[in-house]
Amino acid sequence: MPSHETEVLIVGAGQAGVAMSEHLTARGVPHLVLERDRIAEKWRTGRWDSLVANGPAWHDRFPGLEFDGMNQNAFASKDRVAAYFEAYAEKFDAPIRCGVEVKKVIRNKESSGFIVETSDGTITARSVVAATGPFQKPIIPALVPEDSNVQQMHSSSYRNPQQLPDGVVMVVGAGSSGVQIAEELRRSGRDVILSVGPHDRPPRQYRGQDFVWWLGVLNKWSAVAPPKGAEHVTIAVSGANGGHTVDFRALAASGIKLVGRTESYKDGSLRFSQDLARNIANGDANYLSVLDEADAYIQRNSLDFPEEPEAHVLGADPDCVSNPTLEIDLAATGITSIIWATGFAVDYSWLPTNAVSENGRPNHQRGVSAESGVYFLGLPWQSHRGSSFIWGVWHDAKYIAEQIMIQRGYLEHLGSTTPDNGIETTGQGDTAGPVPTAADAYAL
Template sequence: MAGEEVDVLVVGAGQAGIAMSEHLSARGISHLVLERNRIAESWRTMRWDSLVANGPAWHDRFPGLEFEDVDPAAFAPKDSVAEYFESYAEKIAAPVRCGVDVTSVRRRPGAPGFHVTTTDGPLEARYIVAATGAFQKPVIPAVVPESAAVLQLHSSSYRNPEQLPDGGVLVIGAGSSGVQIAAEIRRAGRPVHLAVGAHDRPPRSYRGRDFCWWLGVLGLWDAAAPPAGAEHVTIAVSGAGGGRTVDFRELAQAGIVLTGRASGYSDGVLSFAPGLREDIAKGDVNYLELLDAADAYVERNGLELPEEPQARVQLPDPECLTNPVLELDLAAAGITSIIWATGFARDYDWLQVDAFGNNGVPQQQRGVSSEPGVYFLGLPWQSRRGSSFIWGVWHDAKYVADQISIQQGYLEHHEAGALASSRV
């Protein structure tokens, strides 16, 4: 690779990198995709065994290829998703090199483009697309010390209940990952506590249509930014078990003890913030608002979709909701494991350019960064609510490829003008 020059270097060969490659190829833009591991590695090794996609196969895919051996209404298992991206990369002849880690990207002094250092040698690139996404570094809040007599795992390291020591399990975080993991461990017969914070709770399906369809026809996928104050609100939705609406009261009825957010720890006792009942109530409001919007859409458009009055039936509040647990002695409660379903942090240490704010957040608009020639792809809310979904990143990649093509056009005009001047 030493001395190699490329027009566009795409870093990362997950869903973002493969989408980027397709759109660059469609515009005739030469490029290279580097991946430190394998294509779609995070789907293989940073997910638990039973994970399925959160969207049905008819929706959560790229336009150019359907899933094989997955019913369109079903939710693809994680291994099928990884194989899908491998097949897609082969289909579009994506120029992917696996096993190559990009260790630094710096602007070339006094020259256009960037100098790139990799584990396979240096190269030069005119444009850089950081397609590593936003889920790079697992985050475990500094609440329970490592010295505590309990196993602590991030959800990215959890595989199945059998890997955990005997005893109860506390799952902290009740977004898609936390809810599915807690339910799986409970089905395995283990005592489970689940710490719940602020969340949105959409119906998995309503009146015979998946919530992905409802968000589409209601225009909600195209929301450009989360509501004020909801930037860190998780989404409690799951495709597990064929797809069921997440119902925290139902989880409690199945034996899971709900708590508020983990807030502190001292001498083996974990404390929880008040507000569990309020957070559950806000999730209920979010759920019912979507049902109301769906009903209005059906009436407005004269659609013949079956009514579903049972969707509004609410189970009674469990004891853990009316009399919430504010402190928990882990040993006394028999808890031997804590699983932190608390998300990820960005890791762009390798990208040593002026494209970040003081907090390390990429400074970008729809993927076009504040550093000319540098682009981002795979960020939550990059252009819309749907940017985190497989189909959404494909559309974001199309826009980024357009911007690179525009810049190439300006460069070609400059070079043509310089060549003409040299002939005078």
């Protein structure tokens, strides 16, 4: 690819990059999307075979397109989700180039904007949107040595039970991924131990409505920051097998052994925190609080929803919670594999220094970077609780597009939006007529 110039370069063609491209296309902003793999690649190859979306099809989508040919209350498979984003990009002819990796973004010292080094040439761009999402570098805690005779993998490398050696499987992490993988392994006949940390546990459905609906009408999706102390609390919810409420008591009854948060390793043994009962209780409290708020909402709005008193009954704690195991000898217990469902770290080392903080995290407000001209999209809690969900990223992309339009409006005052230096311009949507001013952008 020869040298090109585009007004906005979007890095990544997952849900964030596709959403960003749609909003820029609608506003006539020339842009280009670069994707090192394929559109929505993480949905294709970055998860296990049986993964489905955690929200029903009517909710986990963009406003401009429904999932075709499926029950809108069902949960789309990962392949259906990937196909959805491909179809969405085709709908507005998104200028996406696959198989091109961005290596470095450098501030252009001779002109405005940035010089972007890629695996297929150099691109000059006035603005750059980092739409690579939060799932970049799998985190495996450095606890169990590689020579421990135990197969270790991150949840992003797990595909199905058949890839694991015979023996007991340890799953570390009880968010959506860890719980669903542990359930699948147990249904396949495997003995499973699940390490449970702090978590929220919403009801999958209550009184006829899915939890995504309840979080919407109760204004929980709109929360702009996690509660203090809950920044790293995961959400235990599942769309698998038609969707169901995650119930750790039911998991224990199915034969899964629950232990507390994994703390350390020594002499062939894993040690666990004494927090299992507390983590279960806090998850229960979160679950019951949603039920109580839902009941109050129904009464306040005089809704004729079916009663569901049994949802409030939790039952007794299983023995593994009342009498927790604090240490397990891996060999003696027969553990042959460990799946670390312990989340991801980000890697923005390819961006200019000011765009990231000292710990490598994005330095931004609502996706607008401290490095002028750099934007982030697809981050957890970028602007609200729903930011990293499919529908939430679409709305965050709209905000970033508005910020780009505001900057275009200011530049119009100088009589130009894109410098004409003879370099070929890529992207689509050349503007016809005057460029919107800042005031126009605020009115979008």
